[in-house]
Structures are given as structure tokens and as C-alpha cells.
Amino acid sequence: MSVVLQEPVALDESVPVRSRRGIVWETVKRRPSAALGAGVLVLVILGAVLAPALAPYDLHKQAGPVFGRPSWGHPLGLDDGGIDMVTLLMWGARISLVVGFAATFVSIVIGGAIGVAAGYFGGKVDTVLMRITDYFLVIPDVPLMIIVAAIWGPSLFHIVIVIGILLWTSTARVIRAQVKSVRERVYVKRARSLGASHTRVVFRHVLPQVAPLLIANTVLTIAVAIFDETALSFLGLGDPSRISLGKVIENAFQRAAISTGAWWAIVPPGALVAVIILACSLLGGTIEDALNPRLRVAHLSARSFRLRPLVGRGREAL
Amino acid sequence: MSLLAVEDLNVWFDLGSGRELHAVQGVGFSLEPGERLGLVGESGCGKTTTVLGLLGLLPPSASVSGRVLLNDVDILAGGEETIRPHRWVDLAIVFQGAMNALNPVKTVGSQIVEVLELHEQARGRGARVRTGELLQSVGIPPDRAERFPHEFSGGMRQRAAIAMALACNPSILIADEPTTALDVMVQAQILELLDSLCSDYGLALLLVTHDLPVVAELCDRAAVMYAGEIVEHGPVDALYHDPRHPYTRLLFAATPDLYGEGMPASIPGAPPRLDRPLVGCPFHARCDRAFARCKDERPLLKELDAGRSAACHLNDVVAEVV
């Protein structure tokens, strides 16, 4: 005998029970810091991608005197080779971003895979992978790059690899923690007890829960990767044939920009790197916050409930 | 004059963009010294919100109206200011899941001492002595005061939570689902403890639960809540043997009994949403005896006999027929 059950509790758009993706999107829309971060990043990326088309001057042709002061034609002045700073920044950002994204990609792939494997399988696999992670954690980046540059020569590819293999550790740990917790959820255990293969469980049930956190982590890793590249280039370990923002700063330092007083050769590229990193941090941090329910602190507010004056008595008040 | 009289209590929760959830709708009841009143209902009916409202423990998104008369003085009138002096001292609560809310890094004894000191009931050595007494009164050997919560079993932690609630000698104890997560034997122990505490100390007990048999065992009277309001109120015996609201009757019928005959039956459908204005009786869509009037007109909680009231049009029909 079947009984017709009531309509399912209807999804009401104004009382949203949001999916994780929904939460992320809403938060980005609502929090000005995230929107700001996202906006800035988009601008920078656009500027870098469209550099060939948008750059006001030629990258390799001298446009004025060495360390020319900022003027209407050159808002940020000229560098040690007489090249327009704005042009340099746009082309430099290109390389910085490329290295940042590429290194992040390497790091996320390695870190994500290790984190998922360690968190999902647990036991010995987890122990071994975490020990490996610990070893990588303590490798210092600059000495490694010096060694790599000394043995194989400095190049873009080497920088990407070095940064990539040093950054994955934090991703691995974060992802592992999340995977461990998702692994214990009833529906995951249920899928396993149904006879689902590991592959199916990981791709269908675990990864979707981990993806938003992975995105947050990716954005934050980009920030670190760009910083690392800038630092390495500044130390002269970068690819000498490519101009990245770090290289721009290095050139300026090498060619005595400070003693000449040519602040426009040093500050703008540094500021741009800082802005990019800040934008990534704002965006990534907000996404992370949005996904972490424990960070909600409204209930700790010192304010208490409000009183309403009695409108009427009894049921007539309703 | 009752010890506690709640009149026309309403609680709204602000949902943002101008919308509100009317969680408690005109709830009223009274409690005499030493009386045990059960507040019964399923999830979402507003029973926990009601008692949190009594104690002024609602979040900033809540707005409250109504009167809470403690010994004839409205303690709700001034909001937090007027409720605070009475909180824990006259009205105390054992929260739902209190046994899991003990601070894991402090000893159980120190947490009770903290309560005593915060409410200026005792200090230092006096507080420790009083803590020992409190633990003893709930059946925990006083030397266990130096243990941490994780060294206590579930039942003992619940006892400790009850001891904390009794720290300031309140005249009213509110227990919100005190036995829900406990095994049936431990549940029996806790219920027996509450029973003897009420008798020994003359406490009035307000027992909030979804479990009708627990109310039948421990309480003299009960108020059944549905969709934010009280739909029936009276002696527990009368509620079972002569219910005057279909929800009460159906709720009993849905509860399995150890020796009863027949099979329990579900109540089809689900409670109405409280973020929209309700038209007619909130239960009419699920009621097996609804008629035309039920859809349009909301029944008021009417007194039927001495100490019995119900909010159902059927009672009018009967009166008319008779």
C-alpha cells in the first residue's frame, strides 16, 4: 500500500541552503576584500596577457635617457637601459605570472595527489608520504636554486621546477586533513561498503568535497610562488634571458638605481609584486574563510536579543 | 500567584532581507513550586526556543515579546538587565547536550567552583566544599571532583551538568532533552535523579523533550507544542486517555509502546513553515479530522475544563452538539 507523501521540502531561493560552490560564490560577491582581490588579479592578468598589444613602447628599444624621470610620456620613468617602465612592468608581470602559475600547477598536482593518497589510504601509506613531505619541507629554496643553477644553468624551466617541488608540502598537508575528514563521512563509507572501487570513491565522492579548498589553496600558492620567483630573480638566480619583475628590480639594483635616486626603477615593480600577492591572499583567504564553518563567530557577540513592545494580547497579536 | 507564569511569549528570528521566522507564537503556561511540567514536541516546534527565551539566552537576531512573571515580577520587561540577576539563581537550565559542553581541559570540580564564584555564592574553600555537596546530591562521589570530563561516563557527565545547574539553589530547573543521548538504563537513573531532586529540594521542573513516554513517567502535567504554539495543555493522564487535540492523539499513536497492542502509525506530511504567515489551523493539512473551518480560521487555545486547554475547533463542535 503506498502512501502519497507530501511534497519534498521545497527549495526556496530566499532561504538558501547553499552548496559549497554557492557559498564560495556568494562570499566572494559579498566580501569587498575578495572582490577587490579578484578584480585586481583580473586587471593584472589582462595587462600581462595583452602586453604585446597594449604596451606603449618597445621592450628592447631605448626610449629615452638612462633612468629618465617620470613624465607625461613615461608615467613611471625609464630604467637603466632607457626602457619605459610601464612597458617593462607589463612584460615583466607576464613572466612573473607565468612562472607563478606554472610552479603552482606543479605544486598543486604533486601536493594534491600526495594529500589525497595520504588522507584516503591512511595507515602506512600516510606515514610514508608524510615523512617524505617533512623532508621536502626543510629544504631551503635559495641554496637549492643556487645548486640547480650551478649544475644545470638557470632557466625558466628550472625555476618553475624548483619552486614547484618546494611548495607542494603545505598543499599536501591541508588536502590530507580535509580528505581524512571526508573519508569518515557516512556516505563515503557507504559507497565503499556498496563495493565501489577506490577510484570511484575518490573521484566521485571525495574530490568534489575537497575541490573548493584546493582552489583556495591554489590561489594562496600562486602568491607564494610569485614571491619566490621574484626573490630568486632578484638574487640573480633567474633566467637571464627573460625579464620578470624580480629581474627588473635586480637590474635596477645592479645598475645603481639607488645612488642615482631613481626610485621609479625599483618601487613600481616591487609594489606590483606586492599588489599581486596581496590580491591573491585576499581572494584565497576569503575563499578559505567561507569554507570553514568554525570561523563563524556571530554567536560570541556581546549584544543580546531585542525586546518588542506588546502589540496586542493573545492570538490577536499574530 | 504562580512561581513562574509565562504569558503570550513570542519569539521572532530575523532572517535578513526583511523576513522573519516566527518561532514561538503566543506561548503561555504556569509553574507552581515543586510541579513537574513537560513541554513536548518534535523538532522545530519551538520548545527549546521558548526556554531559551525564558532565560534570555537568545541570539541578537531574535526579538522577543511577552511577559515572564517570576513571583509576579516580569523579568523580561527590561531584557538582559532584568533577566540576568535571576539567571541560574532562580531559573537554571541543563542544556541539550550539556554533558558534551563541559570544558575538557578543566576538572569537573573546578567548573562547578567557577559557577559558584561567578554568581558569588561562595569562594575558595567554601566553594570547594559546596561543590562536594552538589556532586554528592547528584550521586557522584565528591572525590571525583578532581577528574576531567573525559574520565566520566556519559551518565555521570549529565549528572555533573545537573549539579552545575543546581549550584545556586534555583527554585526552577529547566531540563532540555536531558536523556536523549543516553542508554535506557542511564536514562532511568537520570530521570530518577531528577525526580528525587525535585522532591528533596522542592524544585519545580520544566522538562523539554520529544519523548512522550518520558513525560508520562516524570511529569504531572504537559503542554504539547506544534508549529510554535501550545496546542494542548493538561494533566498527562488526561492527555493520553482523553486527548482534545488530534496532534496529541496522533503523536501518542505514533509512539511505540512495549506492551500495547497494534502498530504505531506515522503522521503524514510535515510541519508548516514558520517564516510565512499561517492561515487556519497549523495542523489542518495533516489532521485526520479536519473540516471546513480548520482551513480558514486559526483555533485559539481555549480552556476546556479546570487545568485543561486545547486549540482545536473540534472542541467547539462537541460543545455545540452537547
Next chain:
Amino acid sequence: MNQNGNRPLIAVEDLVVRYPVARGLGGALARRPRRFVHAVEGVSFTVKRGELLALVGESGCGKTTTAQAVLRLVEPVSGRIEFDGGDITALQSRALRPLRRRMQLIYQDPYESLDPRLSVRAAVEEPLVIHRLGGSKADRRERVRDALARVELNPPELFLDRYPHELSGGQRQRVAIAASIVLGPDLLVADEPVSMLDVSVRAGILSLLDGLREAGLGILMITHDLSTAARFADRIAVMYLGRIVEEGPAQSVVRDPQHPYTKALLSVVPRRDPRERSKREILSGEAPDAVRIPSGCRFNPRCPIAIPDCKQIDPALEPAGDHLAACIRA
């Protein structure tokens, strides 16, 4: 079905399951003896087709572990588990896979047992996909619709594209049951299937299980609620500290309990009717942890009628009254 005769669907014999208690580095260095949680200490029972056996007991008694062992989700230390005549005790996961189709588990928490990202259709279809059943997409859709209809989610079309957060607790549990029966199992193990649902909704789910039982499934239901067991089970087995202490037809166990633990337990179950307040036998303390099992009868420290012999003799399940009980004084 006839050739199976009265062969039980599940036959468990002397099942033992133990978990090691972590010693930690300090304990290992100090060579402290390994200690174990004796979750299940020799449990035997059967479940037939068309029968609902309720495994009843308080927390820590081993009922959940027993259910998990039956489904081979947990490894037994010793004992024998037979499913439909075949010994499955030591089968490896590859051989177990086809059997997983035939025995399904329903979880306690309807709010957690469904993947929030899968629609109802996807959730009920998944088992079919995993086991490669139902040839075509259309065929699978038909089976999904059938399963939803069987759990009384009618009309199924209304529910197919919904997500778990749009459903009530009772509806979610029905979806979970649909996902279990879509494979056409013979055995359902239900672990506290209604304890997290509102009272007014429970009976519907339980009578649904009852209907499935009538259709020929065998059901092993874990519950701590004796009233539910009394109403819905054919047979009840009462567990205490890893052993079955009483077992028999539900009405018989409930109306004529033989073991003092069962008697005490039944006496403290609250009744609906306030006039039926029976004499409650409240045992003091709580069940000891399953690491240090008392010697002799494991219930003797708390037993109201224990005699000196009870500390020596560990009673087996023997006939008592018209069913079985493990007590020398029954």
C-alpha cells in the same frame, strides 16, 4: 525459493571480534601486555528470509560491531558467518563483491548517509553502476523509479532531481533505503534506522521495512529502543558486553523475560500510559568497558540476583521459558 527450505539467510556461529587498544610508545617500551576491546565475544544467531531480528542492547554491548562483522566490514577474530549456505567468513574482497549486492546496510544518520552533491536519481542509480547492473540507461532509470516507488516516494518523478538538502529527514532515509533495495538484496542490515528521525515519522519508515520483510527480505535491525523492537521485530536478541544474553520470539522475550538484565531493562522502559508505571529495577552504575570483562557471568557485578557461583560460571545460551537465556538462575 523453495529449494532453500528453511535454510537461514544468515547464520552466525561463535563470532568473536576484538580491537587492540593502542599502547602508545611508552606502553610498548614498558612491555605492557596488549589489551583488547572485546567487542563481540562469541555470538551466534540466525536470520531467515521474511524475518526481522532485532539486536537490542545499550551502547558498548557489541551490537553494531556484530552487524558490521556480518557484512564483513570488520574482520572477525574467529567464528563462522554463513550467508545463504555459503561460508563467507574468510572471503577476500574480490569474492565478496558479488555478495555485497545481496546484503545492504542502512545507516543511522539520514543527514549524513547521502552525498550532498548527488541528486536522488544519481544516489539511487550509483549502486547499479558500481555493480554493472541494468543494461541500458533506460533500464537503470526504470529500476530507480521502481525503487523509489517501493519506498513510497510517490510519484518518483517528483523526487528524481531533488538534492538531499531539499528533503526532510524521513524522505532522506527513504532514499537511502531505495538505494539499498535497488540492487535487490536478500538481507538488509538496519543500524538504528529511525533514531535520528522525529517520532511522527518513525512508524512510516519502520512499516516500510516491515513491508520489505513481508516481501521476503531478511532484516537485521540494530536498536537500543526496546519498544520499537517489541512492535516491529519477529525475534529479539538482547546483548550485553559482547554476548547475547537472551534470545527468542519478540513477544516472548518482552512479556516473559528470563534473564535478569532483560528484566531490568524492560522494567525501566518508559510507557506511554501514565497509569502503567511499573516497578522499575534501576541497575546502579553503567556497563563496564569491554576491555576488562568480569570473570564468570559478565553481568554478575550488577546483577540483582547474583549468587557466588555467578562469579565462576560463564553461562551459555540455554533454553529458558520458551526461548533462550544465558543465566544459571533462569
